[in-house]
Amino acid sequence: MPLGNELLQYLLTGLTLGGIYALIALGFVTIYTVTGHINFTQGEFVMLGALTSISMIKLGLPMWLAITVAVAIVGIFGAAFERVVIYPARNSSVVTIIIITIGFSVAIRGVALLLWGTQSYPMQPFSSGPPINILGAIMNRQSIWVLLLSIVVVITLFIFFERTVMGKALKACAINRLAASLMGISPQKMSLFCFSLCASIGALAGIFITPITTATYDMGLMLGLKGFVAAVLGGLTNTTGAILGGFLLGILEAMGAGLISSGYKDAISFLILLLVLLNRPEGLLGKPERDRV
Amino acid sequence: MxxxxxxxxxxxxxxxxxxxxxxxxxxxxxxxxxxxxxxxxxxxxxxxxxxxxxxxxxxxxxxxxxxxxxxxxxxxxxxINRTFQNLQLFNGMTVVENVMVGAHRHGKQGLLQAGFSFPGVAKEERFILAKAMEKLELVGLTDKKDIPVEILPYGQQRLLEIARAMAMExxxxxxxxxxxxxxxxxxxxxxxxxxxxxxxxxxxxxxxxxxxxxxxxxxxxxxxxxxxxxxxxxxxxxxxxxxxxxxxxxxxxx
The missing domain is CATH 3.40.50.300 (P-loop containing nucleotide triphosphate hydrolases)
Structure with a gap:
């Protein structure tokens, strides 16, 4: 295969991966800006979405219903997680909360292992048919679904934050929590809503990627970390940055895997994380740290 | 009383x-x-x-x-609402958006409706926008509505904070x-x-x-x-x- 075609192929693979990373990164960024917490359970929401939808399909539900139910269940789970785990610790330090979320993600993985075992579960692609040929490069139909999902989620979130009063209230809460609470906006309710929203987005990402990668109880660990790398790459407080960070990471990973060796795929991500944290801790698009109230 | x-x-x-x-x-x-x-x-x-x-x-x-x-x-x-000695505006949002956040309490839509009903959301958005514009008019900032708050002169930021507080009625x-x-x-x-x-x-x-x-x-x-x-x-x-x-x-x- 000529190099041009090869690069296009890696680019397409990278865009698919990047779409998923961007969605997970959005979860990190949204929760961080609104509540100030870094939530390392984000990856487990992805896993729970994937495995729950598979179980729902096994129960005989049609695919669209199984997906809807799974997203709703994970959304409720996210809200419950905020109430039961984050809310009681809301006045603890940032580090304490990070450790709590890491600990809880290990616990969720443990329970998932008991419920679903170690095997990997396949899922039917959303639409059948041969892969699509784009200028000599091959793209899975499911990859197109993944890209569509990330575009739809990003546009929906944009409309929500920019065009609805509720979204503005959430943004206000992120910018100045003190002033927001004096406007009658409850930061606690916003936090609850935020966790539920991000859990649902994570679940969607997990469901859409499963037909490509299959689902296992431990898929959330790596995806969550990659999403975090993408979020840091974009500056952690910047939604646009998170999306760009996701796609950039996906493309770099795919290029590295293809041109060097697929064994280095994860190493490349974490090398990027280290380089960013050492040289530009505010991320590519982030502003230097500002005071939080 | x-x-x-x-x-x-x-x-x-x-x-x-x-x-x-x-x-x-x-x-x-x-x-x-x-x-x-x-x-x-x-x-x-x-x-x-x-x-x-x-x-x-x-x-x-x-x-x-x-x-x-x-x-x-x-x-x-x-x-009860207040303004601050040192201003507490929502930097990064426009003048009118700041006032709209103040008026958000007048919205009737809950979380779920906001997520699912676009016509309802659009209607409510217009209602709250109208309320916000009314308050901007009172403080004389109507023509500054789309400016990011952080570039507004200090005196006008003060007036804006009052408009935002008034928007809560x-x-x-x-x-x-x-x-x-x-x-x-x-x-x-x-x-x-x-x-x-x-x-x-x-x-x-x-x-x-x-x-x-x-x-x-x-x-x-x-x-x-x-x-x-x-x-x-x-x-x-x-x-x-x-x-x-x-x-x-x-x-x-x-």
Whole structure:
């Protein structure tokens, strides 16, 4: 295969991966800006979405219903997680909360292992048919679904934050929590809503990627970390940055895997994380740290 | 009838008593000013009323409801809003968006509707936008509506903060040094604006150092010193009270 075609192929693979990373990164960024917490359970929401939808399909539900139910269940789970785990610790330090979320993600993985075992579960692609040929490069139909999902989620979130009063209230809460609470906006309710929203987005990402990668109880660990790398790459407080960070990471990973060796795929991500944290801790698009109230 | 009743309110910071055993009442529709030297406890009093800090002792009743120790958003929901000595605007949002956040309470849509019903959301957005524009008109910032707040001149940021507070349509509005940093022209506009607020159903509590402004617009003045109430009365009485002159206004040099 000529190099041009090869690069296009890696680019397409990278865009698919990047779409998923961007969605997970959005979860990190949204929760961080609104509540100030870094939530390392984000990856487990992805896993729970994937495995729950598979179980729902096994129960005989049609695919669209199984997906809807799974997203709703994970959304409720996210809200419950905020109430039961984050809310009681809301006045603890940032580090304490990070450790709590890491600990809880290990616990969720443990329970998932008991419920679903170690095997990997396949899922039917959303639409059948041969892969699509784009200028000599091959793209899975499911990859197109993944890209569509990330575009739809990003546009929906944009409309929500920019065009609805509720979204503005959430943004206000992120910018100045003190002033927001004096406007009658409850930061606690916003936090609850935020966790539920991000859990649902994570679940969607997990469901859409499963037909490509299959689902296992431990898929959330790596995806969550990659999403975090993408979020840091974009500056952690910047939604646009998170999306760009996701796609950039996906493309770099795919290029590295293809041109060097697929064994280095994860190493490349974490090398990027280290380089960013050492040289530009505010991320590519982030502003230097500002005071939080 | 009295809208706000404060009884024996006390708050210490370490060994310092910021507010000591303070009692007073505010009637509906009044403009009440709090004056006193720096450290007299004026801002602490505002923080106590709006729930940002909790009192050690005493009660705060608003519309006969005990609001002592409630969280800020609950108190705000009952109809108390405030502005800050050092501005607390939502930087990164436009002028009109800031005011819309203030008006968000008037939205009828809950979380779920906001997520699922686009026509409903659009309608509500228009309703809240109209409310916000109404308030911007009152402070004369209509033509600045799409400007990011951080590039607005300081005086206009102050007016914007008041517009945002008004958008909540509170029953009681607390203004913490609204004239700080304003020039004479801006201060006059501000004074006229504050005078209009009681007619719109708002009771005003005011902390301010600009004596001309206070004497011109307030109905009732409470003089504080070292966390205690030194005197209260109408502007004429305050200007002629020997204790107040000694503590705060200063003797006239002959």
């Amino acid at each position: 009295s809208l706000l009743e404060i009884e024996n309110l006390t708050r210490n910071f370490g060994g310092v008593t910021a507010v000591a055993n303070m009692s007073f009442q505010v009637n509906t529709g009044e403009i009440v000013a709090f004056i006193g030297p720096n450290g007299a406890g004026k801002t602490t009093l505002f923080n106590l009323i709006t729930g940002l800090i909790k009192p050690d002792y005493g009660t705060i009743k608003f519309k006969n409801i005990d609001i002592t120790g409630k969280v800020p958003e609950k108190i705000a929901a009952l109809g 509170p029953k009681m509005l607390l203004l913490d040094e609204p004239a700080a940093g304003l020039n004479q022209g801006e201060t006059d506009i501000l004074g006229d604006l504050i005078c209009k607020l009681p007619k719109m159903g708002m009771t005003i509590l005011l902390v301010e150092h600009n004596m001309d402004l206070i004497m011109r617009i307030s109905h009732h003045i409470v003089v504080l010193d070292h966390g205690s109430k030194l005197f209260e009365g109408n502007p004429g009485e305050v200007q002629n009270d020997a204790k107040v002159i000694a503590a705060y206004l200063g003797e006239e040099i002959v």
